[in-house]
Amino acid sequence: MIIPGDPQPRLSRAAAGRLSLYLRRLxxxxxxxxxQVSSLALGDALCIPDTQVRKDLAAMGNRLGHPGVGYDVPELITAIRSRMGIDREWRAALVGVGNLARALLRYDGFSSRGFRVVCLFDSDPAKVGKTVEGLSIHSLAQTKPVIRSMNAELGIIAVPGSSAQMVADVLIDAGVKGILNFAPGLIRVPLGVNVVNVDLTIQLEQLAFMVHVGD
Amino acid sequence: MIIPGDPQPRLSRAAAGRLSLYLRRLxxxxxxxxxQVSSLALGDALCIPDTQVRKDLAAMGNRLGHPGVGYDVPELITAIRSRMGIDREWRAALVGVGNLARALLRYDGFSSRGFRVVCLFDSDPAKVGKTVEGLSIHSLAQTKPVIRSMNAELGIIAVPGSSAQMVADVLIDAGVKGILNFAPGLIRVPLGVNVVNVDLTIQLEQLAFMVHVGD
DNA sequence: TCGTGTGAAGTGTTTCACAGCA
DNA sequence: TGCTGTGAAACACTTCACACGA
Structure with a gap:
């Protein structure tokens, strides 16, 4: 129940991005x-000023800091996890079983932090039925029943750009609420579905630009 | 030669990020x-308002738009490429030849846009000497001579988090000016070296957060 | 009339300065 | 004294309103 005197102020997008960093460090x-840790000590390791750290942590609502002392590390970890919604397991469907998918499946960072890939899909009939990292590959036609039975809420798109929108549509139709998209180009999604794009070419172009103009 | 009446206004970080998107679309x-394309037509496809598009393109300096007509597509492409420093080839060294590296090497987006991986390194002696996608794998001890002889200006770190800082130090010592880092956690670099972090766990956490709070 | 360029206003985010608590 | 929380100021970015050119 939310009381009018809102105990959970809006968390800005920028602040949310930093919470992940704080969490790692914590x-x-x-x-x-x-x-115990102070805002200064926590920020220093991440090159974030102490005032910024305090603003971000204060924005989480509950009074977490202890004046003159700092923040309680386990308490802060629990609070951030809860506020970000990562105090539970998130189940994901992965579409496109190429090298990128294999890299993601073996990547410790996901499983150790509550993200579990629970089903695989690929449009290539030669791959369907095979097993990768203990998961069998389904055809794209199977997405709806498989995703529903596995309770996957997130989808990861690791297919070439040309089929990304089609894959997104299929995932959304199957009930996925968030998409991590590695394909280049934007994908259109209805309201209520969230997308995070990881566009490697754009990242490299940004890097080239920064080097080009010089720091 | 730069004249006092600066013909190249500062390009904000946010604007630079969008130039990549415009370029793709163009x-x-x-x-x-x-x-020919208008700011409205260009922005619509990317969900960016026309005023924003005009501001971004005007910030590039030269008067590129033709009132009542729009922008000349080839002219704009050339201007953006030049301003971002991607009107030439960028050569990159890739460290850590796992699945992610294989995915990157086969990824069309890089080679087709002027980014060329010109040498590979891995700390695993079993991999050194082998060939992947036409490139032989060198030991980490070889970075300096190989990177210099190949004229690589960029480095791509695709190793586990624990060795990322060490790899970064080696790359920087070899003269690399920009680093695309796939390892989790920040890496420290001296002034004059740029880093772009692609932290997959953080991206997934952001997605979970967005789904958690609901759009 | 259509569409650009741009000052001004509005919004969001970061930094500063300092009150207050342990 | 050490450190948090927070209003105010500064800054950055986006949107608006409109002058002007083709």
């Missing part, structure tokens, strides 16, 4: 046995 | 034989 601190 | 238009 988890490292926790593994090292650190139980 | 190249598609050019392939379709379109020679």
């Amino acid at each position: 988890e490292l601190l926790e593994r090292n046995g650190t139980v | 190249e598609l238009l050019e392939r379709n034989g379109t020679v």
Whole structure:
């Protein structure tokens, strides 16, 4: 129940992006046995000013900082996870079983942080039926029943750009609520579905631009 | 020679990010034989308002738009490429020859847009000497001579997080001026070296957050 | 009339300055 | 004294309104 005096202020997009960074750092601190951290210490490692860290953490609502002391590491980790919605498992369907998919499947970062790829799809009949990393590959025609039975809420698109929109449409029709898109070019989605684009060419172009103009 | 009345206003980071998008769209238009485009038509396809498009294009300096007509497609493509520094070939060294590297090497988007991976490195002795996509894999000890002889200006880090900083140091020592980093966690670089981080876990967490809070 | 370029207004984000608590 | 939380100021970015050119 939300009371009029909103206890959860809007978290800006920019701030949300930094919460992931804080979380990583905090988890490292926790593994090292650190139980308290100041905004200055937390920010320093990430090149983020202490005032920014405090603004971000204050924006999460509950009063998390202890004046004169700092923040309690485990408490902060729990709070961030909860606020970001990553205090639970997220199940994802992966479409396009090429090298990128294989890299993603073996990438520790996903599984260790609650993201589980639970089904694979590929349009190539030669791949359908084969098994990769313990998951069998389904045909695209199977998306709806498989995604529903596996309860996948997220979709990962790792196909060439030309078929990305078609794949997105199929995933959305199957009930996926968020898409991580590695194909170049934007994909159109209805309201209520979220997309994060990871466009490698654009990243490289940005890098070239930065080097070109010089820092 | 730069004249005091600066003909090249600063291009904001945000604007630079959109230039890549415009360029993609313009190249598609050019392939379709379109020679003129308005800010409205260009923006519509990318969900960017026409005023934003005009601001971005005006920020490039030269007067590129023709009032009442629009922009000349080939002219605009040339101008954007030149301004972003991607009107030439960029040579890159790739470190860490796993599945991600294989995916990158086969990815059309790079080679077709002037980015060429010219040498491979891996710390695994079993991989050194082997050939992938026509490139032989060198040991990390070889970075300096190989990168210099191949004139690579960019480095791509596709190794696990734990060795990312070490690899970055080696690349920078070899003269690389920009780094595309796929390893999780920030890497420290001296002034004059640019980094673009592609952190897949953070992207997925952002997606989960967006779905969690609901659009 | 159509469509660009641009000052001005509006919005969002970051930094500053400092009050207040342990 | 050390550190948080926060209003105010500064800055960055986007949108608006409109003058002007073809």
